[in-house]
Amino acid sequence: MRAKRSSGGSPTVPSSLTKGQNGALATNDIIVTVALTAAADLSALLVKADGKVRSDNDFVFFNQPTAPGARLHDGALSLALDQVPGDIDQVRTVITLADTAATFGGSAAPTARVADAAGNLLYEYRIDGLSSESIVIAVEIYRRGDAWKVRAVGQGYAGGFAALVTDHGVSVDDEPAETPTVRTVPDEAKLSLEKRQKLNLRKRVVAEVLHKGGAAGVRARVIVVIDKTGSMNRLYKQRVVHRVVERMVPVATQIDDDGQIEPYLYAKSFARLPDIAVHEVEQWSDTYLHLNGVHEGIDYRSIGGLNDEIPIMDHIISTVRRGDANPTLVLFFTDGGFSKRAEITRLIQQASSLPAFWQFIGLGNANYGVLIQLDEMDGRVVDNAGFFAVDDIDRIDDTELYRRLLSEFPDWLRAARGAGVTG
Structure with a gap:
């Protein structure tokens, strides 16, 4: 975030707060973030003057990212203070360590930051003095008359997350659901703090989805196949494909044995590209995501510019063996053009006896042919493929x-295990 600017246009140093200090907020639209070295979640409680929420809907966290005037996204809490209900007196921001056995004393002190909607930094607060806490109320945004202010709180909560939200009037289950385990791979340590925080949030969502589906802790080979046909030109030029790859990395960290992605580009033919490691995704994308030219010895013209899914599907199927220790998850991104209905049907039917699941993702509103009928396809040992299409994948948040x-x-x-396709 940028330092705030004076009326003359030159940047000024943001105000530093110490515990208990407060500062005025001259804008209704603000963004609260927290910088820290450990994996953690940011949440918020919208409370009345008595320190209690009006209902559970006033608790903002990764499973419920919005409340009136508040939105949690990409590790930040955005507040539209003029839209916060009049009976809400304070918005308390909370940091919870992802590792419930960890404490804030085991890492560098977190720093809470408050910025305006343009990203100009207004206040920052280094939360010193934490030791055995794993949860802390960082800052609170509170009303003072007709205005809003920020206060540096830095209050640890020894009783745990359930105790904190219960004390604020949020109802919790008597037997709370088990917290999903979020896996960390060694290369994450090579990322910058900002990138690590973003990755941690996405990993948390992936782990939650797997946990809810009963697949927590599963290990699978993760393959990403990306369409390189000419009709994808806009998605490459606008770096949509780059962002797709970035968002697939958290999936690999939670599922793949080594946390890396096995990538392919395809058109008439295909190219097997070097594995994508978590700390190299930007460099990898800049190096390999192209439609034309020669890059790292790969002639992209030889891959072609028109669709033919048969060669790449044949190749992947040839690398999967019944009885493999880990199944294979294929994430297949395309903008359509699947015209070889009979051949593709045959391949998916053939692959249904192998430990591989094919998830096709349509990028844009296009002709997806046989993919639309995947759920109705018969002649398979198990249903081994899924499909969904999105007009604009950038407009879908990570949770969705x-x-x-x-x-x-x-x-x-589960079906593959029941049928003896995989162990």
């Missing part, structure tokens, strides 16, 4: 994307 991407995989896994 990962839910749609991974919702059928756990069902297939």
